[in-house]
Amino acid sequence: MPPTAPPVHVDLLSDTLTKPTDAMRRAMADAPVGDDVFGEDPTVRRLEARVAELLGHEDALFAPTGSMANQLCLRLHVGHGEELVADSLAHVLRAEMGAAAVLSGISSRSWVAEHGLLDAAQPLALMIPDGGTYQVNTRLVVVENTHNFGGGTVQPLDQIETLRAGTRDRGVAMHLDGARLWNAHVATGVPLDTYGRQFDTVSVCLSKGLGAPVGSVIAGSRDLMASARIWRKRFGGGMRQVGILAAAGLHALDHHVERLADDHARARRFADAAAAGRPGSVDPQRVQTNIVVLDVSGAGWAPAGFVEEAGRRGIRLYPVSATAVRLVWHLDVDDAGTDLAIETLVPLLESGPSS
Numbered sequence: 001m002p003p004t005a006p007p008v009h010v011d012l013l014s015d016t017l018t019k020p021t022d023a024m025r026r027a028m029a030d031a032p033v034g035d036d037v038f039g040e041d042p043t044v045r046r047l048e049a050r051v052a053e054l055l056g057h058e059d060a061l062f063a064p065t066g067s068m069a070n071q072l073c074l075r076l077h078v079g080h081g082e083e084l085v086a087d088s089l090a091h092v093l094r095a096e097m098g099a100a101a102v103l104s105g106i107s108s109r110s111w112v113a114e115h116g117l118l119d120a121a122q123p124l125a126l127m128i129p130d131g132g133t134y135q136v137n138t139r140l141v142v143v144e145n146t147h148n149f150g151g152g153t154v155q156p157l158d159q160i161e162t163l164r165a166g167t168r169d170r171g172v173a174m175h176l177d178g179a180r181l182w183n184a185h186v187a188t189g190v191p192l193d194t195y196g197r198q199f200d201t202v203s204v205c206l207s208k209g210l211g212a213p214v215g216s217v218i219a220g221s222r223d224l225m226a227s228a229r230i231w232r233k234r235f236g237g238g239m240r241q242v243g244i245l246a247a248a249g250l251h252a253l254d255h256h257v258e259r260l261a262d263d264h265a266r267a268r269r270f271a272d273a274a275a276a277g278r279p280g281s282v283d284p285q286r287v288q289t290n291i292v293v294l295d296v297s298g299a300g301w302a303p304a305g306f307v308e309e310a311g312r313r314g315i316r317l318y319p320v321s322a323t324a325v326r327l328v329w330h331l332d333v334d335d336a337g338t339d340l341a342i343e344t345l346v347p348l349l350e351s352g353p354s355s
């Protein structure tokens with residue numbers, strides 16, 4: 001950021017911004033470590049065992065980023081020239097720089113899901129598991145829960161189950177991009193493994209709302225994770241004394257999961273205030289977790305202009321579409337920060353841009 005940029009008082013840009021707490025740093029400093037490429041880091045092993053159990057799978061594997069975690073799983077399920085299907089706003093399609101095509105030769109198609117909300121009928125209608133010599137074979141459906149660009153949307157369990165029933169016998173695998181599965185679990189009370197067991201592979205992030213500085217984990221069968229270990233090394237993600245990072249993840253699992261409910265309540269409180277100030281800018285009922293997608297077009301704002309004006313007043317946001325901005329609550333935004341965001345942004349929504 002240029003040195004002249006105004007100070008940021010409330011940073012709602014992303015839940016990746018969280019900084020490790022003092023207690024987390026101590027846990028990292030104290031972690032026993034070893035060479036994880038040789039499978040000898042005891043803290044990484046503990047984290048993998050714990051996440052495998054939480055998600056209802058046989059085994060798990062630590063990965064440096066959520067993108068690599070997803071890409072490892074896509075690579076496991078889909079061969080060169082075969083396809084995955086995912087909704088048009090999916091992170092794997094929109095925000096991983098075409099990695100599935102570039103690294104794994106994967107073709108993809110998508111359907112349009114309002115607010116990212118899963119309707120099982122859409123992927124079931126789209127997939128072609130037996131394309132023969134003319135059509136691309138569908139090998140994988142990707143579901144994102146919660147849905148990032150959809151606005152933190154929680155996917156309905158019954159739709160996931162319907163999708164599972166419709167794909168299982170047709171040789172199509174399912175991957176869960178669960179970067180924020182923790183938020184879905186806390187918002188609904190559905191156990192993590194109830195979600196996890198519906199999928200062949202699951203990826204989760206430790207570095208979003210959970211507040212770890214780095215790290216993701218994938219889970220699946222023992223065989224799939226053994227292959228993923230080889231692909232991780234091939235992708236350049238085999239790390240050595242990485243238990244210091246796994247320790248941050250373990251600390252987050254102990255201390256930072258249930259508190260996600262606070263982020264959800266603050267996001268909802270903001271949405272209530274925004275909807276009262278500018279009806280139609282957001283439907284508070286849709287704000288189920290820590291993300292608010294705010295339509296600023298009704299007030300006459302272009303998202304970039306709204307982001308710039310908010311930035312001048314010390315609130316950092318992200319323009320997420322042609323009409324909307326995204327606000328994300330996390331460990332480092334408290335009630336006072338939420339109040340300030342309301343006091344600053346709601347009047348902007350009410351007045352529109354001054355011309």
Ligand SMILES: *Cc1c(COP(=O)(O)O)cnc(C)c1O
Nearest residue numbers: 065066067068091144148177179
């Ligand atoms: C953040 C995120 C990821 C992973 O992103 P990285 O920046 O690579 O860690 C994957 N899926 C979703 C839905 C995300 O929000």
